[in-house]
Amino acid sequence: MSKKTIVCVVGARPNFMKIAPIIKELSKFQDQVSSYLVHTGQHYDQAMKAAFFQQLGIPEPDIDLEVGSGSHCEQTANIMLRFEPVLDKVKPCAVLVVGDVNSTIACSLVAVKKRIPVIHVEAGLRSRDREMPEEINRVLTDQISDSLFITERSAQENLMDEGIDISRIHFAGNVMIDTLLDNLKLAIPFAETLKDYEKAHNIPKEGYGLLTMHRPSNVDDPQVLQSLLESIVAISEKLPIIFPIHPRTRSRIEQEDLLDLISSGDIICLPPVGYLQMLGLMKSAKMVLTDSGGLQEETTSLGIPCVTLRENTERPITIEEGTNTIVGTDREKIKACVDDILATGGKSGRIPEYWDGKAAGRIVAEIKKIYL
Ligand code: UD1
Secondary structure (H helix, E strand, O other), X not given: OOOXXXXXXXXXXXXXHHHHHHHHHHHHHOOOEEEEEEEOOOOOOHHHOHHHHHHHOOOOOOEEOOXXXXXXXXXXXXXXXXXXXXXXXXXXXXXXXXXXXXXXXXXXXXXXXXXXXXEEEEEOOOOOOOOOHHHHHHHHHHHHOOEEEEOOOHHHHHHHHOOOOHHHEEEOOOHHHHHHHXXXXXXXXXXXXXXXXXXXXXXXXXXXXXXXXXXXXXXXOHHHHHHHHHHXXXXXXXXXXXXXXXXXXXXXXXXXXXXXXXXXXXXXXXXXXXXXXXXXXXXXXXXXEEOOHHHHHHHHHHOOOEEEOOOOOOOOHHHHOOOEEEOOOOHHHHHHHHHHHHHHOOOOOOOOOOXXXXXXXXXXXXXXXXXX
16 A cells, blocks of 8 residues: 655644644554645744744644735735645645635645545634635635534534535544643743743732734724724733734734834733743733634633634634633723623633544544545
């Protein structure tokens, strides 16, 4: 039997923690299958890329397509053009994509046009908000995928409602939680990450809140961005806020001259931090305020209250079973939720089914049955 190859794709920051456990698991079966790692280069800053590869022990990519930033169309089209020759050369038995970023749909589309099976990990999540670029990427990737691995049972209903046959759907659990549980003991303590920031020396024993924010709907509209930052400044009077700033958000803040507004609050601004630093910041936080999908899941796993600054979520289990509350961008709702967490400690939640650190094992076992 000749050895087969699976092309695994990463492009943007949230992909790295999803691919790490899958590559590790595939490497246990080296005599049957090799993985060929493609980095599209959607994220290219050292802070958005290199630290994650090192910290998560992901091997160097076999190829970096170096597409960089651009409009969504430019980025997606460039990835497609550069990915096709990779498939011609490598001739894989399948292409494995994760998540919902532009790299996910771009590479899936190339593979399906070349009649190469697509494996989608983290399939079936739906916010039902088509204003989100990720929602379009999710719906389209799922339609053209051959094997769909889901993180929560509601995803199966979403997929079946869209006509996807149940035989293609596999409930495997959450690979992002595999990575979290695997790295928890290595988390870098928050004091270490903040040691060069003078303001951080005064963090009270009540702790701090952790903020991340990068969704176009929150940061691209100057009014929404300003209103959210005003809410955060008000919260910081009760609870200091630590804010690692995504490059997109930083450029919007600078464009709109909002740095002074941030400086008026008890807010510690950081550049984007590595995975182990983020884990340390999250683990010790009193609460997390975010518009990230991944953080909604990670806080549920850690039992830390999460205040989601969006009108919807594609990860409903974090609300129903976890510690997440959706508040949107309304200032009163944000304030009420934060006050409640400060007064009561917030939702306690429980760990969702199969968020047990063994998702990659289930995925690879299934891949072996289907493709090897
Ligand atoms: C992308 C994903 C989003 C994910 C996020 C995590 C899509 C549609 N969106 O959004 O789902 O939650 O990654 O970070 O794929 N930039 C840099 N350096 C980098 C990367 C980006 O400076 O390494 C700046 C550029 O100005 C760029 C902007 O950030 O134009 C946005 O980057 P892009 O990759 O288009 O989308 P994200 O907002 O990062």
